[in-house]
Amino acid sequence: xxxxxxxxxxxxxxxxxxxxxxxxxxxxxxxxxxxxxxxxxxxxxxxxxxxxxxxxxxxxxxxxxxxxxxxxxxxxxxxxxxxxxxxxxxxxxxxxxxxxxxxxxxxxxxxxxxxxxxxxxxxxxxxxxxxxxxxxxxxxxxxxxxxxxxxxxxxxxxxxxxxxxxxxxxxxxxxxxxxxxxxxxxxxxxxxxxxxxxxxxxxxxxxxxxxxxxxxxxxxxxxxxxxxxxxxxxxxxxxxxxxxxxxxxxxxxxxxxxxxxxxxxxxxxxxxxxxxxxxxxxxxxxxxxxxxxxxxxxxxxxxxxxxxxxxxxxxxxxxxxxxxxxxxxxxxxxxxxxxxxxxxxxxxxxxxxxxxxxxxxxxxxxxxxxxxxxxxxxxxxxxxxxxxxxxxxxxxxxxxxxxxxxxxxxxxxxxxxxxxxxxxxxxxxxxxxxxxxxxxxxxxxxxxxxxxxx
Numbered sequence: 001x002x003x004x005x006x007x008x009x010x011x012x013x014x015x016x017x018x019x020x021x022x023x024x025x026x027x028x029x030x031x032x033x034x035x036x037x038x039x040x041x042x043x044x045x046x047x048x049x050x051x052x053x054x055x056x057x058x059x060x061x062x063x064x065x066x067x068x069x070x071x072x073x074x075x076x077x078x079x080x081x082x083x084x085x086x087x088x089x090x091x092x093x094x095x096x097x098x099x100x101x102x103x104x105x106x107x108x109x110x111x112x113x114x115x116x117x118x119x120x121x122x123x124x125x126x127x128x129x130x131x132x133x134x135x136x137x138x139x140x141x142x143x144x145x146x147x148x149x150x151x152x153x154x155x156x157x158x159x160x161x162x163x164x165x166x167x168x169x170x171x172x173x174x175x176x177x178x179x180x181x182x183x184x185x186x187x188x189x190x191x192x193x194x195x196x197x198x199x200x201x202x203x204x205x206x207x208x209x210x211x212x213x214x215x216x217x218x219x220x221x222x223x224x225x226x227x228x229x230x231x232x233x234x235x236x237x238x239x240x241x242x243x244x245x246x247x248x249x250x251x252x253x254x255x256x257x258x259x260x261x262x263x264x265x266x267x268x269x270x271x272x273x274x275x276x277x278x279x280x281x282x283x284x285x286x287x288x289x290x291x292x293x294x295x296x297x298x299x300x301x302x303x304x305x306x307x308x309x310x311x312x313x314x315x316x317x318x319x320x321x322x323x324x325x326x327x328x329x330x331x332x333x334x335x336x337x338x339x340x341x342x343x344x345x346x347x348x349x350x351x352x353x354x355x356x357x358x359x360x361x362x363x364x365x366x367x368x369x370x371x372x373x374x375x376x377x378x379x380x381x382x383x384x385x386x387x388x389x390x391x392x393x394x395x396x397x398x399x400x401x402x403x404x405x406x407x408x409x410x411x412x413x414x415x416x417x418x419x420x421x422x423x424x425x426x427x428x429x430x431x432x433x434x435x436x437x438x439x440x441x442x443x444x445x446x447x448x449x450x451x452x453x454x
Contacts, residue, residue, distance in 0.1 A: 008207060010144050017203025018144060019157035023165050024091065024197025025134050028098045030169030031189055032126070034249045034271075036101065037382070039182055045108030045393055046115050052383025054116060058123045059376035062131065063369040069131050070365020071221055073139060074212045074358075081206035082361070083143075086136035091197045094129035095190040101126060102186030108393075131368065133197075139360035142345035143207050146442070151342045152290050156282045159337045163279035168192070170249055170275070171268035178265065212357050221359065225366045230347045230430040235370045237299065237428070238344075240421035241336055242374035244306060247413040248274075248329070250378060254386075255313070255410045259403045262319050269319070270326045277330025278337060285334045295342045296431040300422060302335025307418035314411040336421075346430050350438045378413070385409050 010018070037055065040046045076082045101122045106115035145154050169189065176185040212221070225231060253267045260266075290298045309332040312325040348363050389405025391398060430438070 008205065010150070014203040014205075015145070015154050015157060017200045018140070019154060019161050019200070021137060021197050021200025021204075022158045022161040024193045024200065025137055026162050026165035027169040027189055027193040027196070028095070029130065030166055030249070031173055031186075032098075032101070033246055034170045034253070035173045036123075037250055038253055039102065040104070040108070040115070040119055041393055043182060044104055044106070044115055046112060046119070047108065047393060048386050048391065049383055050112065050116055051119075052379045054120050054123070055379040056376045057120065058127065059372050059379065061124060062127050062372040062375070065128055065131055066135070066368035066372060067222060067362060067365040068218070070135050070139075070361035070363070070368070071218050073135055073361030073365070074221070081208070083136040083140050083206060084201070084204065086132045087197070087201050087204070090129050090133045090136075091194055094126070094133055095194045097122065097126045097129060098193075099186045099190040103183040131365075135361055135364050135368065138341060138364045140204055140206070141341050142348050142360055143358065144205065148295075148342070151345055152286055152338065155338050155340070155342055156286055158341070159282050159334075160279055162337065163275045166275040167272050171272045174253065174265055175268055212359060216357070221362050222366065224355065225351075225359065225362050228347065228351060230350055230428065231363065231366075233424045233428040234343050234347055235367045236424040237303070237421040238340070238367060239371050239374050240417040240424065241303070241340070242371050243377050243417035244310070244414040244421075245333075246374055246378045247381070247417065248310070248410065250382070251406060251410045255406045256322070258398060259406045259410070260316065260319060260322055261403075266319055270322050273323050274326040274330040274333065277327045278333040281331050281334035282338060285338050289335065290338060294431045294435060295339050295346060296425055296428050299336060299339040299343060300425050302332060302339060303418045303422040303425070305332035305335055307415050307422070308332070310411055310414035310418070314407055346435060346438070349442055350430055353438050353441045381409065381413055
């Protein structure tokens with residue numbers, strides 16, 4: 001890394017290329033989040049309790065490997081840098097495993113144990129590679145784009161591609177799977193994600209900021225990160241954010257099929273509405289809210305709006321009503337999507353002021369550990385609520401009570417999740433004068449980098 005790399009400014013093209021890789025990161029993640037549970041329960045006939053247990057165990061495994069991989073990323077030293085090797089070398093095998101998840105050769109009614117083992121092994125391998133690639137990707141965000149202005153600008157672009165990924169990875173799988181089969185669907189999305197990822201990697205670079213001390217052990221790094229006063233409320237809010245979005249995405253196909261009584265294929269219309277509206281509202285949120293307030297206040301407004309926007313789902317009884325409700329959710333989603341990675345970037349900046357080290361990998365990894373609990377929460381709630389209201393994969397026709405059960409899942413869990421996120425962020429201290437001091441200190445240490453907080 002040359003001497004000028006620490007003051008290198010990302011070009012407009014590099015901002016777009018960085019954002020483009022969001023497609024490669026998020027397409028497989030959204031397909032898995034939304035369709036994996038449906039595929040293994042409703043298509044492959046694995047009992048829902050078994051699926052819930054498998055995904056819960058996966059969540060705890062994911063929680064363990066996130067900080068470990070983040071720590072290794074911080075301490076990686078190659079001629080390519082700390083993060084880039086994980087992106088360039090990890091993406092291809094990750095996409096291969098992703099494709100194999102949808103080629104399960106077993107039937108849950110006849111070979112449930114074999115299907116369960118296939119599912120567990122598949123998601124364990126998938127997640128190890130996904131964590132390595134995504135941790136490296138997100139770790140580059142605060143390094144490549146040090147100021148609040150750059151971060152919110154890139155966040156808008158990232159979330160535009162996130163919206164595309166949501167549309168592609170959430171809405172299209174049922175349509176493609178119905179026409180071509182679930183296995184072909186998986187292979188198509190693996191190829192698309194790989195192309196998008198490698199295209200974006202061409203615009204990425206590392207500044208080579210303060211490195212992690214050799215004697216800074218994993219446990220010391222874990223403690224310093226986890227007990228950071230700013231980190232805890234931020235990551236609790238992030239966990240509840242993913243509880244909200246995962247519940248809405250995972251439950252929507254069940255909600256449409258059983259609560260609304262429509263063709264599951266209509267799920268694509270509902271989710272597309274929410275995500276398109278969210279994309280259209282990103283710039284309004286940035287111009288009218290984020291440009292006037294700091295990241296904390298913007299996020300608080302986003303969570304409050306999302307909690308309220310989820311409530312109409314309880315009353316909806318038609319496809320048209322579901323579309324209107326989805327549009328309201330999309331308006332609110334834009335606010336929390338915009339601030340996701342801006343908040344943790346500020347926390348990482350504060351950590352550099354305190355420790356003199358750049359530890360993006362550990363912060364994103366440990367954030368991933370806590371956030372992964374969202375998958376466990378959603379899986380456990382699904383595993384409790386669905387059977388409690390009579391959902392049984394052995395039945396050809398589900399009882400009427402199932403409709404109410406999925407209304408409870410789709411309305412209650414997002415409302416509670418956003419409420420808890422809002423309460424957590426009320427205790428988040430990195431705003432106002434404290435945040436300005438962090439930015440000013442970094443500007444003094446590294447002239448030309450991160451001078452503007454707005």
